[in-house]
Amino acid sequence: MTVLLAIQHVTYAYPAVKTPNAALRDVSLQIQEGEYVVVLGHNGSGKSTLARLCNALLLPDEGNVLIGGMDTHDVAKRRSIRDMVGIIFQNPDNQIIATLVEDDIAWSLAIQGFAPELIAERVEDALIAVGIAALRQLPPHKLSGGQRQRVAIAGILALRPRCIIADEATSMLDPLARQEITGLLHHLNKEQGLTILQVTHLLEEAALADRVVVMEQGQIVVDEPPAKFFANVRRLHSLRLALPEPIEFAERLRNLGYSIAENALTIEAIVQELY
Ligand code: ADP
Numbered sequence: 001m002t003v004l005l006a007i008q009h010v011t012y013a014y015p016a017v018k019t020p021n022a023a024l025r026d027v028s029l030q031i032q033e034g035e036y037v038v039v040l041g042h043n044g045s046g047k048s049t050l051a052r053l054c055n056a057l058l059l060p061d062e063g064n065v066l067i068g069g070m071d072t073h074d075v076a077k078r079r080s081i082r083d084m085v086g087i088i089f090q091n092p093d094n095q096i097i098a099t100l101v102e103d104d105i106a107w108s109l110a111i112q113g114f115a116p117e118l119i120a121e122r123v124e125d126a127l128i129a130v131g132i133a134a135l136r137q138l139p140p141h142k143l144s145g146g147q148r149q150r151v152a153i154a155g156i157l158a159l160r161p162r163c164i165i166a167d168e169a170t171s172m173l174d175p176l177a178r179q180e181i182t183g184l185l186h187h188l189n190k191e192q193g194l195t196i197l198q199v200t201h202l203l204e205e206a207a208l209a210d211r212v213v214v215m216e217q218g219q220i221v222v223d224e225p226p227a228k229f230f231a232n233v234r235r236l237h238s239l240r241l242a243l244p245e246p247i248e249f250a251e252r253l254r255n256l257g258y259s260i261a262e263n264a265l266t267i268e269a270i271v272q273e274l275y
């Protein structure tokens with residue numbers, strides 16, 4: 001396996017607040033190519049800071065961030081790093097620039113001066129990959145929140161990245177759109193082998209990940225597979241993250257004497273266990 005993202009003993013404090021309470025303190029994390037990692041944590045725990053360090057929007061005060069072996073401190077590598085790791089944010093409206101969906105997706109390629117034929121081909125592929133080919137000629141403001149997040153994802157895909165970081169990208173969406181975007185990220189992970197880092201405060205989004213990372217006060221306090229993570233119900237309570245319904249349900253069944261496997265994280269899996 002290849003390491004795609006290597007965060008090595010990183011400490012970071014925002015310039016205005018160079019206090020003992022840095023946003024990140026001595027954080028280390030390695031992510032392999034093709035992994036789907038969910039990053040959980042309360043507001044202010046350092047999730048977005050971590051995300052921004054991964055595509056050189058921020059640079060570590062101490063330690064190093066290596067993306068595909070390239071150090072984010074290396075100015076000459078910054079363009080390649082940003083093409084390799086794309087971030088989508090909470091509010092799709094802050095990421096949309098052009099007045100037509102297809103122009104918006106083409107934007108980053110156009111400003112990098114790619115040939116029109118190559119841009120057209122990449123935009124086509126990206127539109128299809130996120131399922132909005134039919135909306136290409138519409139102005140983005142006519143689209144739903146979920147569709148606008150798809151435009152943002154397509155804009156990143158057009159750059160042919162190896163990793164997408166979704167920083168609370170579903171938190172402004174309704175539950176259905178939220179599931180669709182999470183589903184799309186999983187699809188891109190499975191079908192295109194894209195590495196995904198999904199930052200969320202919603203515990204249920206962690207169930208299908210390969211790995212769950214939990215941040216607290218600028219540090220990583222948990223890093224393990226979801227089955228192990230959700231099995232430790234006492235710690236889940238102490239982390240004060242709201243439990244997803246299926247996990248709560250399985251726990252109640254266990255308390256009633258049913259034996260439910262620890263890796264049964266969805267209602268369907270729990271029903272199977274009961275049979
Ligand atoms: P999260 O994404 O988990 O909510 P952040 O990474 O945004 O956490 O924030 C980590 C810490 O850094 C918090 O204490 C927050 O107040 C602080 N912080 C975040 N962004 C800025 C900023 N632009 N300027 C100053 N402090 C910031």
Ligand code: MG
Nearest residue numbers: 047048049168
């Ligand atoms: Mg955040």
